[in-house]
Amino acid sequence: MTEQHETPNSGVSGKALQKDIPQATVARLATYLRVLAVLADDAVAIVSSEELAVAAGVGSAKLRKDLSFLGPNGVRGVGYDVIKLRDRIEDVLGLSEGHRVVLVGAGNLGRALVGYGGFRRRGFAMVGLFDNDPALIGTPVCGLPVRDVAELTGAVAELAPTIAVITTPDAHAQAVCDLLVAAGVLCILSFSPVALDAPPHVEVRRVDLAVEMQLLSFELARNAEAAGETVSVAAAGDPVGVRTAPRNAAAMNCTPITTSHAAARPSGGTETASKGAVVQP
């Protein structure tokens, strides 16, 4: 790896230990960061690993171990400096410079994300919003006009986004992804459950809302099993009857964009991640 002169103010991140930070730790850093931001707002100056751990919902030992990968950040016998630690984590996560985000798919989910204060607050700026629905194009969402997806390629050059978010129907997700990749976007967050095919240098992260619900369902089932099959409140109501409706129903779409029909190809895309390493759950 090319070495680099040490600019006092390095471009992307400060100390450069990224390579050695475990995946699992990185995932938690973002959580610590949120807690620290709250503490900072409350003008809390110092926090102990125990306090921070409780607020983040992890064990204090794990938290200390996590932070130790970023180098020494605390003072023994005292605790961590809230501001300093926050800045350090932001730096490591590459958030220091902020990110410019374009979003494709201005349906309900897309609009919800654009309006999500948490993004702005955490350094993500929405700079472009695209859709292919003529009824939506031109209308502003949170002050940002919806632009025609046909302009996407040009707009990417102009807006120079660091991250793109896909919230289109499943059927369009791959096409949009291709478009973004061709335009030079390196980081994509997709809310479509279909696995997107992209070159290895492009980081694709997929998020599937239904998966979360299914994980909850599993816990519920396990608890019920362990406790002897009482489902408490739920026991009263009618079971829902999952497979009553045809699986493939393009079904009741009631809102502008969101919904989808199952359209993935039989053995199509693989979830891609950078460097040949697929980032898996």
Added chain:
Amino acid sequence: MTEQHETPNSGVSGKALQKDIPQATVARLATYLRVLAVLADDAVAIVSSEELAVAAGVGSAKLRKDLSFLGPNGVRGVGYDVIKLRDRIEDVLGLSEGHRVVLVGAGNLGRALVGYGGFRRRGFAMVGLFDNDPALIGTPVCGLPVRDVAELTGAVAELAPTIAVITTPDAHAQAVCDLLVAAGVLCILSFSPVALDAPPHVEVRRVDLAVEMQLLSFELARNAEAAGETVSVAAAGDPVGVRTAPRNAAAMNCTPITTSHAAARPSGGTETASKGAVVQP
């Protein structure tokens, strides 16, 4: 928790091996399930571990190992029966009976979720939708009227939901959670980044969309570091300037109900808290 008589036959799911299935495996089962549903729709009868693995974005060995925890599901030399495997996974995940879902917070995100076809398709039925905004109460979303959150307690008894979803602004999340817990809900999915306090018998799962973005950011930073700090496309645009605005700004809310939050996925920004033990990804 009160212990109970041990019913030999558990009502919720067939073979009852839940206890022995590793966390990591469970998280992936939901993904396999989605792929299998697509295959079933396409009338594919048999699938090999390799095909399924590619479509799900994992290695075939891992996939076979995962499935082996559910007992024998395939035929050596042939592959897996799509329908049979799908049903088996649904059973293990506790999806066979379907789930009744109430959602509190009819903002953009809430409405997006109600309209999200993926839920219905996978056995989750929205049965109730609540908000405290008089302007929203009474208006239908996807055929479901928004009800006053004041009715929530009574409605839970009446609707007997198995799962509740919280998509309210952060400030209300805990109050709504308390309300749900008091009403007897056992499973809660929250899209607010704040850690919710709930009794140990209640399964709370939190999802924070910003975490996903931050993980992407980290990969970007790491890649840039490894490649010699060029940020390609992004290099052109102005840095965003994260901390320019006050951190605590309740900030520009531009859509009906208030802020909203979004999703994540197995590994990243997801957390499950339960039975006093915080289960980490």
Added chain:
DNA sequence: AACTGTGAAAACTTTCACAGCA
């Protein structure tokens, strides 16, 4: 006394490679 940072042990997960079956 209070709290961080960390080596070393334990637990969990992934990968490998092959036995076993249709």
Added chain:
DNA sequence: TGCTGTGAAAGTTTTCACAGTT
């Protein structure tokens, strides 16, 4: 032959316990 199921090895993450610092 082709593909599943699995034990054992390799790798990763968590937990423990305590040495070190203020």
